[in-house]
Amino acid sequence: MPEQIRVAVNGYGVIGKRVADAVRLQSDMELVGVSDRRPDYRIESGVVRGLPLFVSDAELIEDFRSAGIEPAGTLDDLLAQADVVVDCTPKGVPAANLPRYRAAGVKVIVQGGEAHAFAGHSFVAQANYAEALGREMTRVVSCNTTSVVRTLGALREAGLLARARGVLIRRATDPWESHESGIMDTLVPERHIPSHQGPDAKDVLPDLDVVTMAVKAAHTHGHLHYWFVEMTREATRDEVVEAFRRTPRIAFVRESDGIVALNSTQELMRDLGRPRGDMWEVALWEDILSVSGRELYYTYEVDNEAIVVPENIDAIRALMGTVTDAETSMRMTDESLGMAREFLRPLAERQVTRA
């Protein structure tokens, strides 16, 4: 067995804690530790689950000790043991961390909150894994952008994509902070058209003709996308469904199975035993998708907390160069997490027995 990649996770928040768990599931990776600044219930739950915990700065050690948590060291101690760091700190913080990463000689993955220019490369495994091979840094694009690249990438791969126009209905806030930054009984349009996700997708696939608009709604979990796509030619509904079906990390859901809203998929993830109820796949409604001549219309859900987790795992392998092709890395990641191409049995495979 080859040497394992030693991974540090800086920032044990919504993304960081999920990436840390996913790293621990990889046979070719070792989680050497996580680093954070605040010793609250989230950190303590990581300690309970056996995570080696480090603190961002030495001056914070006493805060952690006061909360009954003994850190294994500082972020610099953690970096000294790592090959690569996944920075999951809040937007803007990675810039301040960069000198410490450089000093430690670790490769760096940042999240979609940072600008493309900061990392010099934006990553979605299925679209441009090879470009990241051996790089010092990459940026895993945001949840919405990841979903855009996966879905439009699927249509592009099938030679069907001419241009795409999408409306993104975003969750107000993440569940863990819905007591302080949610909204109630309203919708909040984004100030600018186009919203950033279209241009962000072009950081990954520069030739996309894509425009997005976005609005914040009064719910806490998951984004819903609506797309108008102009195809390169007339195509059948089956052709389009097949293009999505053969693309990894897109899974079909169906109204006919009772998956009729965001909360349905969330209940399904819990019933399937997913950790934290996470859905790493884009959940695309197979039976709402509609085709009219050269136009295609569809809607899908994005679990904003989970969708970038497999991308971070693949980005680790790409930077380290230990797996040189996207398909192999994605298969390793997807199998380790238990990702699905169908959450339920496809209709065609179900045996209906009548008395």
Add this chain to the structure above:
Amino acid sequence: MPEQIRVAVNGYGVIGKRVADAVRLQSDMELVGVSDRRPDYRIESGVVRGLPLFVSDAELIEDFRSAGIEPAGTLDDLLAQADVVVDCTPKGVPAANLPRYRAAGVKVIVQGGEAHAFAGHSFVAQANYAEALGREMTRVVSCNTTSVVRTLGALREAGLLARARGVLIRRATDPWESHESGIMDTLVPERHIPSHQGPDAKDVLPDLDVVTMAVKAAHTHGHLHYWFVEMTREATRDEVVEAFRRTPRIAFVRESDGIVALNSTQELMRDLGRPRGDMWEVALWEDILSVSGRELYYTYEVDNEAIVVPENIDAIRALMGTVTDAETSMRMTDESLGMAREFLRPLAERQVTRA
């Protein structure tokens, strides 16, 4: 002064009560009464405000008397005094009422819940007032469809409209029944693409190239629309803004005025002293609207409880043939209600004095 049009309103619900109030504001109309089936707080509030109240069926009179309300008669008694009835009963009920309307010889207006074929004509004042002149029946299209016809009609009138694709984010339920049919913390996509509003708009303007998709969100008041419009040619942002500005029943709102969400317009309507906080206009965000070459993007709000009220008033005049041109009727309606082309002073008209 010419004889007044004698108007009956059947169904004193969300739309009916607003139409009744609006009829009372018209100098050329007399509200002879409203009819309903259930003697609850809504009816009693109408009685308090001096509405002549009738009951749908004689057998319901005792229910009303038990609730302390003495009806002026039955629906048939009401119809006998009326020239026209505005049917605001729930979807599907007008079919059962029709024989009574026919027997009374009154003209009939139904709402957007009924099929186009039921009325044989679908009405939006600015688009097809003349077609309804002298007809026996018309259908005022639904709130969303009314807004689609107003806005796309404006672009069509300006010669700018090639095709339009829209996403409608609908309120979960009306405020008055949010205790029993709301949704929380989720989004519910409509089962079918396209949603009905696009085809409905073609009932009014048959040559429209329009497709809509719709989703129900976790709020109770107002719909938000996002539109991708392909124009017939490249146009400037100013040209587009001007096309909307000269169209009645579309009013601009601005982020720069602090109108940043649905709740902002609702607070504004209350501050402006609007009855029930109603917004009869389409509220279009002037400073979010964006143009790129031949493409146009914008978002607007529809007050689903109020937007069809002025259309019902105009439909009354059209069926009766007392006012033969749309502009005159719309001006009468809009002035009587106090409708605005700008809710606030346009930026250009504001004096900014600096110390």
